Amino acid sequence: MDSRHFHHALKISEQLCMGCSHCMSVCPTEAIRIRGGKAILYENRCVDCGECFKACPVDAIYIDQDDFNRIHDFKYRIALVPAVFIGQFPESVSRDQIYHALISCGFTHIAEVELGTEVLLRHMHEYAEKHTDKKPLISSFCPAILRLIQVKFPSLVGNIMLLKPPLDITALYCRKKLTEEGFNPAEVGVFYITPCAAKIAAIKSPVGEDYSIITGVINMDFIYNKVKKRLASDKETGSMQIPNPDLPGSAMRWTLTNGEAELMQGRSLAIDEIHNVIEFLEKVENEEITDIDFLELRACDQSCAGGVLNSANRFLVAERLLNKDFNEGGGQKDGIHAYSEYLDRRISIQEIKPRSMMKLDEDMAEAMKKMDRATQIMQLLPLTDCGACGAPNCQAFANDIVQGEANIRQCIFIQKSREHSGELTSEDSLGILKGIWGNDKF
Amino acid sequence: MHFEYQVDGGNFSNAGVASSQFKKILKQLNVDPGLIKRIVVALYEAEVNIVAHAYRGIIKIDVNIDKVRIALIDEGPGIPDISKAMEAGFSTASPKVREMGFGAGMGLQNIRNNVDQLDIESVVGKGTKVEFEVNLG
Numbered sequence: 001m002d003s004r005h006f007h008h009a010l011k012i013s014e015q016l017c018m019g020c021s022h023c024m025s026v027c028p029t030e031a032i033r034i035r036g037g038k039a040i041l042y043e044n045r046c047v048d049c050g051e052c053f054k055a056c057p058v059d060a061i062y063i064d065q066d067d068f069n070r071i072h073d074f075k076y077r078i079a080l081v082p083a084v085f086i087g088q089f090p091e092s093v094s095r096d097q098i099y100h101a102l103i104s105c106g107f108t109h110i111a112e113v114e115l116g117t118e119v120l121l122r123h124m125h126e127y128a129e130k131h132t133d134k135k136p137l138i139s140s141f142c143p144a145i146l147r148l149i150q151v152k153f154p155s156l157v158g159n160i161m162l163l164k165p166p167l168d169i170t171a172l173y174c175r176k177k178l179t180e181e182g183f184n185p186a187e188v189g190v191f192y193i194t195p196c197a198a199k200i201a202a203i204k205s206p207v208g209e210d211y212s213i214i215t216g217v218i219n220m221d222f223i224y225n226k227v228k229k230r231l232a233s234d235k236e237t238g239s240m241q242i243p244n245p246d247l248p249g250s251a252m253r254w255t256l257t258n259g260e261a262e263l264m265q266g267r268s269l270a271i272d273e274i275h276n277v278i279e280f281l282e283k284v285e286n287e288e289i290t291d292i293d294f295l296e297l298r299a300c301d302q303s304c305a306g307g308v309l310n311s312a313n314r315f316l317v318a319e320r321l322l323n324k325d326f327n328e329g330g331g332q333k334d335g336i337h338a339y340s341e342y343l344d345r346r347i348s349i350q351e352i353k354p355r356s357m358m359k360l361d362e363d364m365a366e367a368m369k370k371m372d373r374a375t376q377i378m379q380l381l382p383l384t385d386c387g388a389c390g391a392p393n394c395q396a397f398a399n400d401i402v403q404g405e406a407n408i409r410q411c412i413f414i415q416k417s418r419e420h421s422g423e424l425t426s427e428d429s430l431g432i433l434k435g436i437w438g439n440d441k442f
Numbered sequence: 443m444h445f446e447y448q449v450d451g452g453n454f455s456n457a458g459v460a461s462s463q464f465k466k467i468l469k470q471l472n473v474d475p476g477l478i479k480r481i482v483v484a485l486y487e488a489e490v491n492i493v494a495h496a497y498r499g500i501i502k503i504d505v506n507i508d509k510v511r512i513a514l515i516d517e518g519p520g521i522p523d524i525s526k527a528m529e530a531g532f533s534t535a536s537p538k539v540r541e542m543g544f545g546a547g548m549g550l551q552n553i554r555n556n557v558d559q560l561d562i563e564s565v566v567g568k569g570t571k572v573e574f575e576v577n578l579g
Contacts (some may be wrong), residue, residue, distance in 0.1 A: 155475035286465065287483045288458050359472035364578070365507050367471045368443055399470075 008046050009063050010053060012039050016060035019438055023052035023061060024392050028274050029151060029357065031402070034390035037438015045357040047147035048198040049274050049299045050308035059349030063197045063309065064214035071106055074189030074215070078174050079107040080167065083114050083252045084195050084304045087317030088224050093231060095246070101230040105223065107191070109174070114251040115336055116169030120344050121263055127161050128265065128294065136269075136292040137161050137286065139227065139260050143202035145277060146352065150207070153281050154354030159295075166254065167192060167199070169343055171213045175335050189215040195221050195255075198299065208349035220309040252321050255304035258296070265285035266293030273301040301327035317348050360402065370402040377401055381411060388412040390436040410436055447501040449492045451518065454542055457493040460501050461486040471505065474579060480556040481510055481576045487549045488514045488572050494539050495519065496569065497527065506578075509558075513573045520566040527562075 014348040031045035032052060035252050039052075039060070053061045071077045079102050086095055099110045128137055138159045140146060145211045147155050164172075171190050179185050194200055203212045253259045261270035269292055271280050283289045300306035305317035336343075360374070361367035377398040384394070389410040391397035400406035408414055409424070409432055418424035434442055445467065447460035461482050468478045468479075485501070492499035496518025503520040504511045521527045530551045535544060554560050557574040 154469070155479040157475075190469055282462055283458070285479070285482065286461050286486045287479075288486060309578070354474070354475055356469060358466070358469035360470045362472060364471050364473065368505070371467070371470055372443065432553070 007201050007204035008041070008043055009040075009197040009204070010046065010050065011062055011064050012041060014038055015058045016058050018058055018060070019441070020057060021387055021390075022055040022057060024387060024390075026051045026055045027392065028278060029148070029263075030392050030396045032392070033405075034387075034436055036435065037441065042357075044355070045151060047144050047151060047200040047299075049144040049148070049195075050197045051274065051435050053308045057296050063200065063219055065200070065219040065222065066191075068218055068222065070216055071189060071191055071218075074179065075187040076109065076183055076189070077107045078109040078111055078178075078188065078190045079218075080171060080190060080214070081175070082167075082193060082195055082220075082304065083112065083247070083255055083321055084310060084317055085193055085220060085224070085309065086249050086252075086310045087305060087320040088220075088310065089320075091230075091320060095393055097231060098227060099419060101227040102223070104230055105226050106183065109178075111170055111174050112247055112251075113167050113170050113192070114247055114254050116164075116166040116173060116298040116343075117251045117254045118248075119169055119336060119340060120163060120166055120347070123163050123344070124260070124264065127163060134159050134296045135290070139297045140208070140349065141165050141255075141260060141296070142198065142298045142303075144196070144198035144274065145206065145297045146202075146207045147198070148274065148277065148299070150352065150355050152278065152356040153285055154356045156160060156281060157352045157354045160352050162351065164209075164347050164349055165202075166277070168213065169347065170211075170336075172343060172346055173339050175213060176339055176342055177335070191216045191218055193220050195220045195304050195309050196300065197308060208352045220307070223309050224311045248422055256318050256321055257298060257303045259303065261294060261296040264294040264296075267291060268294040268296065270296040270298075272298040272303050272306070274299045294331060339429055358401065370399075373396040373402045377408060380408065380414065382413040384413075385414070388433075407432075443505045445501075445503040445505070447503075449489055449496075449499040449501060449514075449516075450493070451493060451497040451516070452500070454493055454544070457490050457544075458486055460489050463502060468510075473510075477576060477578060481512075483510060484553045484556040484574060487552045488512070488574075490544055491549050491570075491572070492516045492518070494535055494544050499569075508579050509575050509577045511575045513571060515569065515571045517569045520568055520570055521562070521564040522566050524527075524562050524564060530544070544552070 017038045019034050021034050023039050024032040024034060028049060028051060029045045029047055031042045032039050086098060089098060102110055131137060136159060140163055174190060175188060178320050194217050200217045203214045203217055206212050250263060257272045258270040261268040281431050302314040302318050306314040310317060359367060359418050360370040379392060381394040381398060389397045391400050397406060401408055415424060415429045415432060419426055419429050445464060449460060464485060465478060465482045468481060480577050492514060496516035499514060502513045514525030526532055553574060558577045559575040561573045
């Protein structure tokens, strides 16, 4: 698959971007550069983790969502609601109130994403028993982590559990159930309320699957505002009975840190926040860390409670999901259990292929030549990682030069030296800086 | 291409730094991920051996289009009986080293399992040279 065709949910608004380079500094995969006073994205490096979104001071980075009004293209509209959505609200707002408000926003059915976790957990246990040769097994839950492993840790792709995430399992179940109840499948739209960008990207270009069964994605902050408004208007929001009893507590906690690891057998570890994950995977890749059976890896601090589309503070979101007296015992098992066999047959995903972003060239001999050149260039650079060239650090800049994406004269230290020696006029030097940072900054 | 890394004996907090740096180079050269893993695992084991047993050492790496050749040369106590040292589970690591999670006696085994050619030369009281190759073809 050509990496250029990967969908990214994170977009940069050229109009709003002021080229401050905050996003470039925080990007864990060095996917951002500054050109003409605007941030630009190297799409094949981006893993949709959302760090840039959090860092942007002017909201120029936005998350592309489907048009909410599109839900009305369907006669039946299922909202797939993640547990963290409940966590956006204080304890005083009940789950039923939230769901009623969602229905009044225009949905006809509500399903909780974590409904599928029980079926998945059984498969995760079976998978772990079957694949004792692959240690550690890595959860396929977080789509930003899957992409991170593909681009930065290609030798670990074989450790990823080839199982669908809960969202897909729940979506399959909902569709099947409604079809069996006599609904016309063409009239059913399944809309996922997402707490992060990576989930959108995963739905638009799934890793390990040919297509997604989710019709559309709605950003959680958008729907939060809608629901909040309805709750505030304090109207009785219709008489529709919410059919779903509470999910078991373990399902409600699934998307929080340790939500999976605590349910796995053997030595299991949960790591959240993308830099922590990168640090740990470096050691796993070298086999410096061994004898771990299962790794739960999440790109966001506090896992999905820290997703960039959460409106509430991530610690409070986690608190509500952890402390609420969510049903520890039964929960809504019966419904989905009747479909176990159907879901069992569809739970696998295809092999995940590496797509390394690190390589300097497809051809090794060519890559060696480029590396030699980059090493020579590094000897000329100041190694201050100042970012004035429009690249996040000197090494990334040197690599950009050998790839033909940048010119060494973009380095401000080189410019000053060449101005001093008369090789470069001050007009040229200013012109180069304008090319990087835009005319309006001078 | 040639690369060199210095390794300090006894500095366990830095053990693995050379391996990680060289791993990044292999990724940039678009070496097959499976081969990278074999090379880096062997290199890490050998690097830790210097840290755990020797006073200091140097890692010299030559990368060619068809193979990676790595030599780890240390100044240290040397290995009196190389064939015994190659046995699984045999270790002369001190209890202190074992407490840190190193010295399980699987190091040389693990190197041998991951490389295409392995040579070990050692002079007791002087030092050890571990050389190995991984074919890239």
